[in-house]
Amino acid sequence: MARKLVGKCLCGAVQYAVRDEFVYAANCHCSNCRRTTGSAFKPFAGIEREKFAVSEGEEKLLIFGDSSGHDAHCGLCGSLLYSLVREGAFVHVAMGTLADDPSIRPSAHIFVGSKAGWFTITDDLPQYQEHVIAGSVDE
């Protein structure tokens, strides 16, 4: 059995459990990710939806979007916890909400074409103007 990781929002009302089996992880610099997090970029890790579950406070979620794709925030404190993507097949966990350390590490910067001018990437990870490979990291 794979290790399970837990995560939660700022206030703790919403908690989730996810298998430590992320398929990919990246730092997304697109304007949507910047706005929804208030940060220079969003580190996220993707996994099949069935390997992720909200364990507490599901009724407190604030869903921005629809059943095939949305951002899920805590309705009390506003933390972005995860996004449902790829027609609902995958979840992109906002890595900043993980309480446990996942095995995966972000392997690329994506949507660098939309990067904030005030932020400079200082690591050696590959940079992509948009997606890494069409369909593999659908943010």
Ligand SMILES: [Zn+2]
């Ligand atoms: Zn909260």
Ligand SMILES: [Zn+2]
């Ligand atoms: Zn993005």
